[in-house]
Amino acid sequence: MQENNSVGIVAAQTAHFNTPLTLKSGAVLPQFDLVYETYGTLNADKSNAVLICHALSGTHHVAGKYSLDDKHPGWWDNLIGPNKPLDTNKFFVIGVNNLGGCNGSTGAASNNPATGKPWGSQFPVLTVEDWVASQALLADYLGIKQLAAVVGGSLGGMQALQWTMTYPERVRHALVIASAPNLTAQNMAFNEVARQAIITDPEFHGGDYYAHGVVPRRGLRIARMLGHITYLSDDAMGAKFGRKLKDGIQYSFDAEFEMESYLRYQGDKFAGEFDANTYLRMTRALDYYDPALAFDNDLSLALKEVKAQFLVVSFTSDWRFSPARSREIVKALLDNELTVSYAEVTAAHGHDAFLMPDAHYHNILRTYLNNVQV
Amino acid sequence: MTDTVQNNVNITNSILQFRQDFAIIANWVGFGSKVLDLGCGDGELLQFLRGGLEVKGYGVEKDDANWLACMQNGSNVIQMDLEDGLSGFEDQSFDTVILSQTLQAMHNTEEIVQEMLRVGREIIVTFPNFGYWRNRLQITKGRMPVSKILPYQWYDTPNVHLCTINDFDEFCKNHKITILERCVITNTKTIQFMPNLLGNLAMYRLKAA
Numbered sequence: 343m344q345e346n347n348s349v350g351i352v353a354a355q356t357a358h359f360n361t362p363l364t365l366k367s368g369a370v371l372p373q374f375d376l377v378y379e380t381y382g383t384l385n386a387d388k389s390n391a392v393l394i395c396h397a398l399s400g401t402h403h404v405a406g407k408y409s410l411d412d413k414h415p416g417w418w419d420n421l422i423g424p425n426k427p428l429d430t431n432k433f434f435v436i437g438v439n440n441l442g443g444c445n446g447s448t449g450a451a452s453n454n455p456a457t458g459k460p461w462g463s464q465f466p467v468l469t470v471e472d473w474v475a476s477q478a479l480l481a482d483y484l485g486i487k488q489l490a491a492v493v494g495g496s497l498g499g500m501q502a503l504q505w506t507m508t509y510p511e512r513v514r515h516a517l518v519i520a521s522a523p524n525l526t527a528q529n530m531a532f533n534e535v536a537r538q539a540i541i542t543d544p545e546f547h548g549g550d551y552y553a554h555g556v557v558p559r560r561g562l563r564i565a566r567m568l569g570h571i572t573y574l575s576d577d578a579m580g581a582k583f584g585r586k587l588k589d590g591i592q593y594s595f596d597a598e599f600e601m602e603s604y605l606r607y608q609g610d611k612f613a614g615e616f617d618a619n620t621y622l623r624m625t626r627a628l629d630y631y632d633p634a635l636a637f638d639n640d641l642s643l644a645l646k647e648v649k650a651q652f653l654v655v656s657f658t659s660d661w662r663f664s665p666a667r668s669r670e671i672v673k674a675l676l677d678n679e680l681t682v683s684y685a686e687v688t689a690a691h692g693h694d695a696f697l698m699p700d701a702h703y704h705n706i707l708r709t710y711l712n713n714v715q716v
Numbered sequence: 717m718t719d720t721v722q723n724n725v726n727i728t729n730s731i732l733q734f735r736q737d738f739a740i741i742a743n744w745v746g747f748g749s750k751v752l753d754l755g756c757g758d759g760e761l762l763q764f765l766r767g768g769l770e771v772k773g774y775g776v777e778k779d780d781a782n783w784l785a786c787m788q789n790g791s792n793v794i795q796m797d798l799e800d801g802l803s804g805f806e807d808q809s810f811d812t813v814i815l816s817q818t819l820q821a822m823h824n825t826e827e828i829v830q831e832m833l834r835v836g837r838e839i840i841v842t843f844p845n846f847g848y849w850r851n852r853l854q855i856t857k858g859r860m861p862v863s864k865i866l867p868y869q870w871y872d873t874p875n876v877h878l879c880t881i882n883d884f885d886e887f888c889k890n891h892k893i894t895i896l897e898r899c900v901i902t903n904t905k906t907i908q909f910m911p912n913l914l915g916n917l918a919m920y921r922l923k924a925a
Binding site for chain 2: 676688705706709713
């Protein structure tokens, strides 16, 4: 069954770039691929393009399905489609798998042209700035000079913010959702535990596990389990699982509590489909992102050249990217007299709320996007 | 008053019929100035000021439905609770900060006025005058006043800090706030004679002493 407000059956495309890309670290990628999807139609003056930036484990598959019986639509399908808040009747929407990803874009599992073998440990560490630079090359490739909007949640919101700084003339609106201007020490600490779980897995082999025909599944699984705890609020976990047991107390260390089953299921699923080297790099990009650092930690100064208009959204129960962090972004935008609106959505789901189809949240996005001229 | 556009009253006469207070506020706000409207509701005042005076306006609103209405009106709106102060706004970063018919519902009354004076070079405060004769009359009859401007029953009113014009004048004096202008109206009529008795809406243009 195809819903009438779905973008329908979609297919990914690949853009190949032969020009070397110098990264923020100084490392150079001699060539790279970006895999992407688009929904809707690019208008004649190419003024209706919206870029979706993904978070830690996202992909280019943002909306639609790959086949009629595909049970898993794109990760933000509830937002994007005909007559949905991000309306594909109006906008041309682009989803892209970030560089270093593991869903088709060049990453650690791709072959290094110099050796003919997977990059593995030799694949560079990437930054939010590098992703934005590569996304701009994709926009060039698609013939788009200026994006109507860049939209992202969490790590995706950091990319949306960075777009307005790196390319002030190339983005008219930024929707920065459940994000932050940098990570706190506590937030980075979760990333460090996740990485240590992966790196100390005997099957990690220093990042060159491809050559050994194994994957550091245990490490990746634990990293994901930890992540899931931080994406939910205490209340949301309480409401979802509470202290519910599957079959009573067994005096064992099996998954007796429903919460344990959930975490194990999420961990196993993720470990079977995600690349550990990508996880390391995504979390590192989160840690490193700090646009105010080069401006004496003055975010207002860092945003001085920005021209875009902003919608900033946070969620009350999100403790990993708390409303207070979004308010820091809002304040810096106000200091620069930029056009900004800020919504603090009452939500129980913690950080995950930005992916949920909450009616008020979607109304906010719909109303803002309705006002975006194309 | 130097950069105030005096003739903007004829901009939208139909609206002015209903909202004389908007017209007075518009006269106190400079053309092209930067305005912060606290408790902006559905953004009607901001929309009015934007249209006539091309102000750079921002609203602050706590309520979800009002926030959405404000955005539908094309206003910039920041969702926050005024009771927490204005910590997201720099000192003296706005030409005018407005608190329109919201003062009486604030718990932290002194704090919000001080915060407004910190953020705005000038501030505008308007409130229903509890000294208005119809209110006094209802009290002499032994009942709490209920009227168009104070439409709540005693048990469901959000208005926790009602005051009279004389009270507010003294508040300004005690807090070393300079009254630049005061205007008292009843519906669309300006009240010069015995304003604390005959006026139902008090409007003040203020700055720090």
